[in-house]
Amino acid sequence: MSRIAYFGPRGTFTEQAARALAPGEELIPVETVRQALTTVREGGADAACVPIENSVEGVVPATLDALSESTALVAVAEAILPIHFSVLTRHGGGEIRTVASHPHALAQVREWLEANLPGAHPVASSSTSAAAVGVLDGEFDAAVCAPVAAEHYDLEVLATEVADVGDAATRFLLVRPPGELPEPTGADRTSVVAAAVNRTGTLAELLTALADRGINLTRLDARPTRSNFGEYRFFIDFEGHVAEPRILDALTALRRHCRNLRFLGSHPRADGIRSTVEAGAGNDDFVEAAVWADAVRKGELA
Ligand SMILES: O=C(O)C(=O)C[C@]1(C(=O)O)C=C[C@@H](O)C=C1
Structure with a gap:
């Protein structure tokens, strides 16, 4: 049985999400989001369930900050609960x-x-x-x-x-230490946190790296690095799975434009919305273009 630390104490929405994401597993309530992640990082639990964003109030800053500190954890599943x-x-x-x-x-x-x-x-x-x-x-x-x-x-x-907004919802993540990733489903989400170089146009470069590959963004948030005033980390969620050639190509491009890039996981979307794929930006297009370039490099094509 896996041990799942969650943002408690007992009776939170996060507990409901943990039950949905890890049915039958041992659930361990802790007082803060940060503590849930620390428990996993220190080996006291196999995974943690934490809230990430709400449709009315937006992102949960404590979760973003705790995900970007210390050792990397990756999201392997998500749940969206009506609130x-x-x-x-x-x-x-x-x-x-x-x-x-x-x-x-x-x-x-x-x-x-x-x-x-x-x-x-x-x-x-x-x-x-x-x-x-x-x-x-x-x-x-x-x-x-x-x-x-x-x-x-x-x-x-x-x-x-x-509820002031009748159809409010919160998205929760199940995160664990890096390991085998969930299989791609065609309706996936990939998350990264990018520490960009502080100069003109770096955020535009990151977004262009995704746009050029026809990859649709699902969330963009900035949080201060806490070390230099005015310096930010960008949390970027986009459609697709790192197992797809087009997403891997985008990740390597992002890496080139960042001081530091942390991969926060690729996992199935709870809403089941399939990735939009623009003409020329499908996985087959990327594979075919790479085969073509390889042949050119080997002198097999003019
Ligand atoms: O306090 C809880 O019950 C939580 O699970 C946290 C949380 C949140 O962080 O947004 C989750 C859903 C609701 O939007 C209100 C609070």
């Missing part, structure tokens, strides 16, 4: 003066809180279920949680299906 919250309080609890949750969660229920708990002061907690623990401990009066939190903690459910 609607439950609001939990203590049984027989009185006035609700504080309502706690993860900042991403609070941002997704701002309008609901204004309309339904206008007097309550929002407080950030490390995760949605950490807020539930805080309510149990008397630290806060209400928590905005994943529905599953109500199964773990003896709290009263004040409201369910809470």
Whole structure:
């Protein structure tokens, strides 16, 4: 049985994602995203489940930062969960003066809180279920949680299906130390983090390396390197799998334009959306062109 560290404590959306991505495996809740990755890096777990991006609030910065530090980990699978919250309080609890949750969660229920708990002061907690623990401990009066939190903690459910944006969703990754990659499926995602050289046009060069090969981007985020003010790392997700000649060709081009390029994995997309392949940019086109160039080099073609 594999051990999967996940962003906890018990009752987070991330736990739900871990159950979907690693059914039947041993799940180990830890307090932060960074701790989940550190547990894997130090051999305390075989893989980690962490949130990466939300359709309303965008990327989870803690995950990007933790993925780019220390030793490399690669994503081998992803899950996308619909996000609607439950609001939990203590049984027989009185006035609700504080309502706690993860900042991403609070941002997704701002309008609901204004309309339904206008007097309550929002407080950030490390995760949605950490807020539930805080309510149990008397630290806060209400928590905005994943529905599953109500199964773990003896709290009263004040409201369910809470969400300002009805079809909000979060994407989660299962990451583990580098090893055998998942097989390509035709509907895959590849991720890298690029530390580009700080000079005019480097980001344009990276994007052009992908565009020239007809590769569609699915996400682009920048995070500060934390060492030199104004210097950034670029997190780039794009369609395709490194086992495909066109993607491998793009990766080697990216490598030439970067001070440092970290490969963060190639894995099947949870939404099953197949890669768009432009005319002349298919894997066969790359293979055929390489065969042709090889023949030219050997003097077999004029
Ligand atoms: O706190 C949780 O329950 C999480 O799994 C984290 C997280 C996030 O980081 O976005 C996941 C989904 C929701 O959007 C709110 C919080």
